[in-house]
Structure formats: structure tokens, C-alpha cells
Amino acid sequence: MENYDLKKEVTDKYSLRGRVFHKLREDILSGRYKVGEELREVSIGEELGVSRTPVREAFRQLELEGLIRIVPNKGAYVMGITAKDIRDIYMMRSLLEGLCAKWATESISKEQMEEMEENIFLSEFHASKGHVEQMTELDNRFHEIMYEACNSKILEHALKDYHQYVMRVRKKTLSTQDRSVASNAEHRGIMEAIRAGDGELAQSLANRHMINAYENMLRNGFLEQYEKEERGK
Amino acid sequence: MENYDLKKEVTDKYSLRGRVFHKLREDILSGRYKVGEELREVSIGEELGVSRTPVREAFRQLELEGLIRIVPNKGAYVMGITAKDIRDIYMMRSLLEGLCAKWATESISKEQMEEMEENIFLSEFHASKGHVEQMTELDNRFHEIMYEACNSKILEHALKDYHQYVMRVRKKTLSTQDRSVASNAEHRGIMEAIRAGDGELAQSLANRHMINAYENMLRNGFLEQYEKEERGK
DNA sequence: TCCCGTATAATTGTATGCAATTATACGGGA
DNA sequence: TCCCGTATAATTGCATACAATTATACGGGA
Numbered sequence: 137m138e139n140y141d142l143k144k145e146v147t148d149k150y151s152l153r154g155r156v157f158h159k160l161r162e163d164i165l166s167g168r169y170k171v172g173e174e175l176r177e178v179s180i181g182e183e184l185g186v187s188r189t190p191v192r193e194a195f196r197q198l199e200l201e202g203l204i205r206i207v208p209n210k211g212a213y214v215m216g217i218t219a220k221d222i223r224d225i226y227m228m229r230s231l232l233e234g235l236c237a238k239w240a241t242e243s244i245s246k247e248q249m250e251e252m253e254e255n256i257f258l259s260e261f262h263a264s265k266g267h268v269e270q271m272t273e274l275d276n277r278f279h280e281i282m283y284e285a286c287n288s289k290i291l292e293h294a295l296k297d298y299h300q301y302v303m304r305v306r307k308k309t310l311s312t313q314d315r316s317v318a319s320n321a322e323h324r325g326i327m328e329a330i331r332a333g334d335g336e337l338a339q340s341l342a343n344r345h346m347i348n349a350y351e352n353m354l355r356n357g358f359l360e361q362y363e364k365e366e367r368g369k
Numbered sequence: 370m371e372n373y374d375l376k377k378e379v380t381d382k383y384s385l386r387g388r389v390f391h392k393l394r395e396d397i398l399s400g401r402y403k404v405g406e407e408l409r410e411v412s413i414g415e416e417l418g419v420s421r422t423p424v425r426e427a428f429r430q431l432e433l434e435g436l437i438r439i440v441p442n443k444g445a446y447v448m449g450i451t452a453k454d455i456r457d458i459y460m461m462r463s464l465l466e467g468l469c470a471k472w473a474t475e476s477i478s479k480e481q482m483e484e485m486e487e488n489i490f491l492s493e494f495h496a497s498k499g500h501v502e503q504m505t506e507l508d509n510r511f512h513e514i515m516y517e518a519c520n521s522k523i524l525e526h527a528l529k530d531y532h533q534y535v536m537r538v539r540k541k542t543l544s545t546q547d548r549s550v551a552s553n554a555e556h557r558g559i560m561e562a563i564r565a566g567d568g569e570l571a572q573s574l575a576n577r578h579m580i581n582a583y584e585n586m587l588r589n590g591f592l593e594q595y596e597k598e599e600r601g602k
Numbered sequence: 603t604c605c606c607g608t609a610t611a612a613t614t615g616t617a618t619g620c621a622a623t624t625a626t627a628c629g630g631g632a
Numbered sequence: 633t634c635c636c637g638t639a640t641a642a643t644t645g646c647a648t649a650c651a652a653t654t655a656t657a658c659g660g661g662a
Contacts, residue, residue, distance in 0.1 A: 151441055152646070153429075177614070187647045189422075192614090193429045196386075200433040202526070208384055209614055209653050224521045231464040288457045293435075294527070385616070410644070420617045425644085442623050442644055 153190035156180070157197055164203045164214055165303050171216035175204060201297070219359040222305055223350065229298050230346035233279070236286040236295060237326055237342035241335040243287035252281050252327050259320045263313075271316055278323050282342075285330075305358060315352045322348065386423035389413065390430055397436045397447055398536055404449035408437060435534070452595040455538055456583065462531050463579035466512070469519040469528060470559055470575035474568040476520035485514050485560050492553045496546075504549055511556050515575075518563075538591060548585045555581065 160180070163169055175195070177188040184191075195212050198204045204212045244252075255278050262270040279299060283292040322345040329338035353359055393413070396402055408428070410421040417424075428445050431437045437445045477485075488511050495503040512532060516525040555578040562571035586592055 176612095178612095188614090189646055189648090193426055196426050196429045197433055200430055208387075210655090211613075220521075221523055224523045227468060228465060228524060228527065231468060232461060235460060235464060288453075290454055290457045291461060294461065409642095411642095421644090422616055422618090443625090444643075 151190075152184075152186045153193045156184055156186060156190050157194040159184065160194055160198055161201070161203060164198070165300065169214045171214055173214045175212040175214065177212075202301070217301070217305075222302055222353075222359060225298050225302055226346055226350035229295065230343050230350075232291065232295055232298075233282070233346050234339040234343035236282055236288075236291055237330065237338035238335040239286035239288060239291070240282050241330045241333055241338050244285040244330060248281055248285045249331060252278065252285075252330070255281065256320065256324050256327055259323065263316050263320055266313070275316075275319065275323075282326075305353065312352075312356060315356075318352075319345075319349065384423075385417075385419045386426045389417055389419060389423050390427040392417065393427055393431055394434070394436060397431070398533070402447045404447055406447045408445040408447065410445075434530070450534070450538075450595060452592040455535055455586075455592060455595060458531050458535055459579055459583035462528065462535075463576050463583075465524065465528055465531075466515070466579050467572040467576035469515055469521075469524055470563065470571035471568040472519035472521060472524070473515050474563045474566055474571050477518040477563060481514055481518045482564060485511065485518075485563070488514065489553065489557050489560055492556065496549050496553055499546065508549075508552065508556075515559075538586065538595075545585075545589060548582075548589075551585075552578075552582065 160175070169175070177191045177195070181188050181191045195204065195206060199206045199212070203215055205215050206212045255274055259271060259274045259278070262274065276299070280296070283295045283299075286292060322341065326338055326341045326345065329335075329341055393408070402408070410424045410428070414421050414424045428437065428439060432439045432445070436448055438448050439445045488507055492504060492507045492511070495507065509532070513529070516528045516532075519525060555574065559571055559574045559578065562568075562574055
């Protein structure tokens with residue numbers, strides 16, 4: 137009756153419902169399904185070779201994540217994300233990432249600290265080489281390390297949620313060279329504040345980091361495509 | 370294809386899955402089920418007179434709300450909430466309620482403003498009479514008005530979640546006379562800042578309001594019962 | 603031609619049956 | 633007595649059948 141976390145992760149991934157859930161999540165976030173598109177239980181099931189039951193259960197989960205909207209007796213529709221939603225999330229994340237950085241200062245483990253340092257080292261290397269794929273990956277990981285280091289399951293969960301939620305926007309964001317350099321510098325600042333044990337500084341830097349990321353998106357017009365997008369019907 | 374919100378609410382409430390979901394949610398939050406208790410699909414189904422299908426779907430939703438934990442092929446267990454979880458949530462809420470108050474200052478409608486004023490008037494009345502039930506109800510409603518007034522679906526959703534999450538703790542919190550008087554005064558302060566259009570002030574007051582609420586809980590030992598509670602296995 | 607009511611088809615909601623997995627009880631061996 | 637393997641029971645995972653609801657097509661009347 138001890139820790140089932142690992143087992144759950146594994147089993148969940150290989151249960152049919154788990155697979156459906158992850159696949160749909162991925163496809164929605166990657167934009168394979170258009171906003172407002174209707175997802176039919178049978179079509180999805182056939183596509184994945186499963187019956188309606190696991191599909192329905194996956195739908196219920198996706199609804200709570202806000203990725204789809206289920207209208208009773210009618211269907212499941214892919215939810216859009218508006219420019220305002222993105223703005224709201226960044227503002228909320230700004231505050232919460234700040235809190236996370238502060239808490240991480242108090243709780244980060246030696247291993248996590250090392251992974252963070254390594255992450256920044258690699259990020260700077262790949263940035264200089266222009267390896268977009270790796271940079272994105274490392275950027276995501278930097279934030280995840282911090283989420284895990286803050287020693288709060290609740291905050292970690294919330295931030296991972298929001299992080300995922302704006303993923304599809306972020307993908308394109310880092311591709312500009314100057315922003316990735318600036319972003320790396322900001323990461324380094326946060327890391328050094330955490331290492332130095334200066335929670336207040338880490339907080340305000342993480343705070344600012346999010347605002348900067350958001351403003352960069354605005355400047356580059358990354359949000360324009362979402363401006364006229366409707367929230368899923 | 371227009372607004373199905375209302376219809377959904379209604380239908381959802383009267384669909385079997387919806388009923389199971391709401392009932393289990395209520396029972397878990399009210400403490401009818403003990404932490405770590407196993408919920409069996411058939412027992413729940415029999416109790417409510419439905420089959421396993423709607424119960425299973427409700428389980429999936431409850432899991433994402435963090436109220437239960439589903440271990441694949443084993444069962445669903447009621448999740449506990451530790452004193453640290455409560456602390457974390459209050460700290461996070463403090464920041465987000467502040468943001469909410471600031472945004473509400475910019476977006477609140479005439480009707481919402483009026484309801485807020487009325488709410489405070491009634492709260493002060495019931496506080497003077499010692500009507501605990503009504504005070505709790507009005508306190509909850511005050512926050513909800515603010516959530517709705519901030520004009521952000523995302524933030525509203527997040528705050529309503531956290532609000533619900535700590536509900537079982539909050540129930541007992543307001544029952545002390547002096548805290549409820551202080552709380553009302555703080556609500557009034559926030560309301561007046563919003564009315565005056567001073568977003569910064571509203572933010573810092575809402576911020577402080579949460580911290581005060583949390584510290585009051587600590588002072589009165591409301592969290593002691595959660596101290597040794599384990600997170601659901 | 604357009605509107606609208608009805609019949610039909612498509613889709614979701616729920617119940618149930620079977621397979622797979624996990625828990626429990628029992629009995630043999632040390 | 634205790635340990636442990638096996639058989640049995642209980643429980644979840646998934647598929648399927650049927651009911652309820654909603655969408656669509658068609659035809660008649662103005």
C-alpha cells in the first residue's frame with residue numbers, strides 16, 4: 137500500500153483510457169484539431185482502435201482541463217484559447233512562478249540545483265548554435281525543475297497545468313534568437329538568486345521573467361492568430 | 370448553437386453522471402468519507418441506484434479535481450488535504466485574489482457592484498446577530514462576486530477551484546465572532562477600493578485579507594486536525 | 603419558394619457482460 | 633506456529649447493447 141505513483145504513471149500510459157487521453161491532449165494542444173471542432177466518440181475510438189468507453193472517460197478528463205467542452209447529449213467540442221486567455225494565464229503565472237521561485241529557494245535539493253545549473257549551461261550552448269528544438273526542450277525543463285523544487289504539490293500541479301496550456305503558443309516564441317538569449321540570462325539570474333538563498337530576489341526575477349516572455353510574444357505578434365479565435369461553442 | 374451554458378448546468382445536474390459527481394464531491398468535502406477510504410464503483414452505484422458507467426466517469430472527474438486518487442486496476446481512494454496543502458493554497462489564493470480584485474476594479478458591472486454592497490450590508494447585519502449559517506453563505510458569495518467581476522474565465526475558474534478545495538476548513542473558521550467582524554471590515558475595504566477605482570489598493574487589501582484569514586485559522590488551531598493527516602494512499 | 607412538422611438517422615447516456623487484474627482465503631510444508 | 637503458493641472471490645478495464653436525445657431529410661401546405 138506504499139507509493140503507487142510510478143506504477144500509476146506507467147500503467148496509466150498503457151491503459152486504453154490513458155492512451156486516448158494523452159493522444160487527444162497532444163493533438164488538441166498541437167493544433168491538429170481546429171477550435172470548435174466536434175469530437176465524436178466513435179470516430180476517435182475507431183481511429184485508436186478502442187471502444188467508446190475509454191474515449192468517454194478521457195473526454196471527461198479533458199473537459200476538466202478545459203481543453204474540450206462537453207455539451208450534454210450533444211457532443212464534445214475543442215475549446216479555443218483567446219489572446220485574452222493567454223494574457224490572463226501569463227499574469228497569473230507571473231505571480232505563481234514568483235512564489236514558486238521563492239519557495240524553491242527554501243526547498244531545492246542538491247540534485248535539483250545541479251540539474252538547474254546544467255540546464256542553463258546547455259541552454260546557452262544550444263542558443264549559441266541556434267538549436268531551436270533543444271532550446272525549447274531545455275526551457276520547458278528549467279521551469280519544471282523549479283516547479284518540482286518548490287516542494288508544493290499544489291503549486292507544482294497548478295503551474296504544470298498552465299505551462300502545458302500555453303505550450304502551443306510558446307513553441308513559436310523562443311524561435312527568435314534575441315529572446316532566447318535574454319530568456320537564458322533571466323533563467324541564470326533566477327538560478328543564481330536561488331543558489332544564493334535570496335528568495336525575494338528569485339521571486340521578483342521569476343515574476344519579471346514571465347512578464348518579459350509575454351511582452352515578447354506581444355511584440356512579435358504571436359498572439360494575432362488568437363485575436364479573433366472564438367472560444368469553443 | 371448559441372449559449373448552452375445554462376442548459377448544460379441544468380442537464381448536467383440531472384444526468385446520472387452529474388448527480389453522482391456532485392454527490393460524491395459534496396460527501397468528500399463534507400467529510401462523510403474518511404481520508405484514504407476506498408470508493409467502490411458498485412457500492413456507490415447501488416447507493417445511488419445507477420450502474421458503474423456514470424460512477425466511473427464521475428471518478429475520473431473527481432480525480433482531476435484532486436478529491437480522489439485512482440490507482441489503476443485497484444481502486445479509488447479519498448484524498449486527504451494536509452495542513453501544508455491548506456497553507457500553500459492560501460498563499461496562492463492571496464496572490465490570485467489580489468489580481469482578481471485589481472481586475473475587478475476595471476471590469477465590475479453596475480449590478481455586480483450593487484450585489485457586493487448589498488452583500489456587505491447583510492453580512493454586517495447577520496454578524497451582529499450571530500447568524501453563522503448566513504454569514505458563511507455571504508462570505509462565500511462575496512468572493513464569488515469578485516471572481517465573476519474580474520472578467521477572466523481562467524482566473525475565475527482557478528479561484529473557484531481553490532475556494533471549494535478549502536471549503537471544509539473554512540466552514541469552521543468564520544464561527545468565531547471577532548474574526549467575522551474583522552473579515553467583514555476587510556470585505557468592505559476591498560469593496561470601497563473597487564468602487565473608488567483604486568486597483569492597487571484593492572489588490573493589496575485582497576492580498577492581505579487572505580493572509581489574515583489564514584493566520585486566523587492558525588491562531589485558532591483549526592489546522593491541527595490536518596497536521597497528521599496523510600495524503601490519500 | 604419558403605416554412606414547418608414529422609419521420610428517420612446519428613449521436614450521446616446508461617446498463618450489462620466478459621476479460622484482466624488484484625485481493626483474499628486456505629492448506630501444505632518447514 | 634509461520635511462511636508461502638495456489639485457488640477462489642472481488643474489483644476494475646473495456647466492449648457492446650439498448651434507451652434517450654438530438655440532428656437531418658423529406659414532404660406538404662401556404
